[in-house]
Amino acid sequence: LPLRIAPVLTSAAQLVERTLYVHLHPGLNLGSGNQPRSVFIPPVVDLSTLINRLYSNAADICAHLDIKVLLTNVRSLSAACNGAAVPNCPFPTPQCLSHSPEVVLTDFPLQDPGQSHQITQSLQKYTGQCYVCSPSLPSVLLYPELMKLQEKEEQEKPENQAESLETYSDVVVGGTFDRLHGAHKTLLNISCLLSNRRCLIGVCDEAMLKKKVLTELIEPYSLRVQRLHEFLQDVKPSLQLEIVPLDDPFGVSIVDPLLQCIVVSEETRLGGEAVNRRRIENDLPPLVIHEIQLLKDAYHTESEEEKISSSSLRSRLLGTLLTPPKDTSHLPPLPYVIGLTGGSGSGKSSIAKQLEALGAVRIDCDKLGHEVYEPGTAAYHKVLEEFGSDILNEDKTINRRALGRKVFGNQERLKALTHIVWPEIALLVKNTISQARQEGKQVCVMDAAVLLEAGWTNMVHEVWVTIIPEEEAVLRITERDGVTTEDALRRLQSQWSSAKQVRRANVVLSTLWEPEVTHKQVLKAWRLLQDRIQQRQVKQ
Numbered sequence: 207l208p209l210r211i212a213p214v215l216t217s218a219a220q221l222v223e224r225t226l227y228v229h230l231h232p233g234l235n236l237g238s239g240n241q242p243r244s245v246f247i248p249p250v251v252d253l254s255t256l257i258n259r260l261y262s263n264a265a266d267i268c269a270h271l272d273i274k275v276l277l278t279n280v281r282s283l284s285a286a287c288n289g290a291a292v293p294n295c296p297f298p299t300p301q302c303l304s305h306s307p308e309v310v311l312t313d314f315p316l317q318d319p320g321q322s323h324q325i326t327q328s329l330q331k332y333t334g335q336c337y338v339c340s341p342s343l344p345s346v347l348l349y350p351e352l353m354k355l356q357e358k359e360e361q362e363k364p365e366n367q368a369e370s371l372e373t374y375s376d377v378v379v380g381g382t383f384d385r386l387h388g389a390h391k392t393l394l395n396i397s398c399l400l401s402n403r404r405c406l407i408g409v410c411d412e413a414m415l416k417k418k419v420l421t422e423l424i425e426p427y428s429l430r431v432q433r434l435h436e437f438l439q440d441v442k443p444s445l446q447l448e449i450v451p452l453d454d455p456f457g458v459s460i461v462d463p464l465l466q467c468i469v470v471s472e473e474t475r476l477g478g479e480a481v482n483r484r485r486i487e488n489d490l491p492p493l494v495i496h497e498i499q500l501l502k503d504a505y506h507t508e509s510e511e512e513k514i515s516s517s518s519l520r521s522r523l524l525g526t527l528l529t530p531p532k533d534t535s536h537l538p539p540l541p542y543v544i545g546l547t548g549g550s551g552s553g554k555s556s557i558a559k560q561l562e563a564l565g566a567v568r569i570d571c572d573k574l575g576h577e578v579y580e581p582g583t584a585a586y587h588k589v590l591e592e593f594g595s596d597i598l599n600e601d602k603t604i605n606r607r608a609l610g611r612k613v614f615g616n617q618e619r620l621k622a623l624t625h626i627v628w629p630e631i632a633l634l635v636k637n638t639i640s641q642a643r644q645e646g647k648q649v650c651v652m653d654a655a656v657l658l659e660a661g662w663t664n665m666v667h668e669v670w671v672t673i674i675p676e677e678e679a680v681l682r683i684t685e686r687d688g689v690t691t692e693d694a695l696r697r698l699q700s701q702w703s704s705a706k707q708v709r710r711a712n713v714v715l716s717t718l719w720e721p722e723v724t725h726k727q728v729l730k731a732w733r734l735l736q737d738r739i740q741q742r743q744v745k746q
């Protein structure tokens with residue numbers, strides 16, 4: 207089978223759009239004239255190698271497909287003898303999968319073209335016994351040359367093919383499981399393969415995510431659990447599934463006496479060993495540590511890790527459209543206005559400048575904000591009335607630094623200030639956009655630190671947010687503006703958290719890495735934006 211995985215996946219990917227369920231039945235003979243029935247197959251070492259290769263090949267060949275290797279028909283003999291009455295057939299009633307199959311594909315080699323009708327009929331019937339499918343399920347024979355590969359495989363059969371795999375009644379595995387990918391699926395599939403009764407899955411909750419790269423882009427806990435549940439329920443419905451939040455690296459793995467085995471990757475092996483030390487301290491037997499190989503990521507860039515990792519997947523999301531823009535029919539279609547926001551020190555101004563270099567009109571709201579304090583303006587008088595004359599310089603201009611000290615870190619006072627100045631700044635912004643429209647400009651980028659807090663989203667077509675970790679922001683602010691760490695923190699706490707901003711963002715960018723990395727993100731975001739603007743114009 208290993209030799210056939212790539213061609214099978216390649217031809218399957220031409221027919222399948224979303225989910226490809228893989229049902230394994232070694233030696234299934236569809237051409238004998240007798241209707242085959244599904245039988246239990248034993249968990250052998252070769253099967254775990256196959257699962258690993260399948261997900262790894264899939265990552266290279268058809269990364270867009272949601273692949274699931276189904277294990278309903280895999281069971282060890284010892285498990286079957288565990289006391290409970292086990293049916294002869296793994297599918298006493300057809301299994302209901304989360305997506306009902308619409309077509310069944312087989313790699314069964316056709317020896318005589320005249321057999322084709324009998325084989326497809328037999329396959330449809332077989333599939334209907336195993337899974338709930340539409341009654342007129344079409345079937346497709348994949349890739350006729352597979353036959354030759356099969357012969358080659360017969361010759362190259364590894365020695366340990368039938369070596370049985372040790373299985374356990376209760377197995378534990380843990381992780382963040384963000385944007386469930388091939389490496390997660392391998393880990394989970396093998397955990398299911400190893401468990402006979404219960405599979406306990408610890409899922410990192412908020413406290414465990416703080417230090418992760420681009421933590422703001424990690425899917426919410428409830429969504430990750432929902433995806434895990436759907437995957438595992440399809441893969442092995444007979445298992446008792448327990449999905450629990452992890453607030454520390456151990457969770458219940460160090461106190462659950464029934465657990466026998468922990469599944470780890472090369473990267474988390476040390477974690478498995480730490481679990482065992484804690485179990486011994488707790489007078490519990492250590493767990494068998496089953497380690498799986500990490501998949502290589504064929505598409506990793508120089509700056510990314512070699513293994514398939516959620517953090518690489520998250521960094522690839524930067525610059526792309528994460529959520530579609532809301533209805534903006536109340537705005538003139540052009541210029542297309544991007545509201546660029548992000549915490550203090552997150553590098554939004556440098557991104558705004560790069561977008562300006564690519565052709566956008568840049569509207570610097572901080573700068574417009576400073577204009578409204580000009581002596582003689584309405585805002586000038588109102589601010590003096592509200593904050594007193596001790597914020598004045600000797601020449602009677604407003605000392606913004608002094609004003610900043612009064613408002614940053616004091617929500618009430620900041621609100622009093624923004625109540626005065628935001629309407630004035632908004633007017634200046636609208637004038638600048640109108641002027642850009644008159645000049646026939648296509649895109650404006652409105653660089654506004656507190657766009658979301660001000661509720662200015664109705665002035666823009668899309669919201670773009672720049673993020674960096676708080677410690678990095680504090681470093682940048684203290685270095686750049688010469689303020690103390692406490693002042694920098696106060697300023698950051700006057701703004702929404704990055705996580706909250708990301709929830710409202712259409713596009714997210716990060717200036718955490720080298721300038722070239724940011725530049726690539728900006729170019730990607732700009733190119734995708736041009737496509738969106740063009741598509742809108744075609745529609746209108």
Ligand SMILES: CC(=O)SCCNC(=O)CCNC(=O)[C@H](O)C(C)(C)COP(=O)(O)OP(=O)(O)OC[C@H]1O[C@@H](n2cnc3c(N)ncnc32)[C@H](O)[C@@H]1OP(=O)(O)O
Pocket residue numbers: 549550551552571572575576606607609610613620623624627628631653654655656657660662697700701
């Ligand atoms: C909706 C908008 O985003 S409009 C643009 C932001 N301006 C406002 O909200 C008006 C109120 N703020 C101000 O008038 C001024 O910031 C002052 C007077 C308080 C301080 O002035 P200055 O000392 O010259 O500082 P400056 O205006 O450069 O702002 C300093 C930092 O605070 C941020 N900041 C500005 N206003 C706010 C605010 N209302 N809440 C939180 N942070 C703010 C700025 O974006 C800047 O951070 P960054 O450059 O790292 O992104």
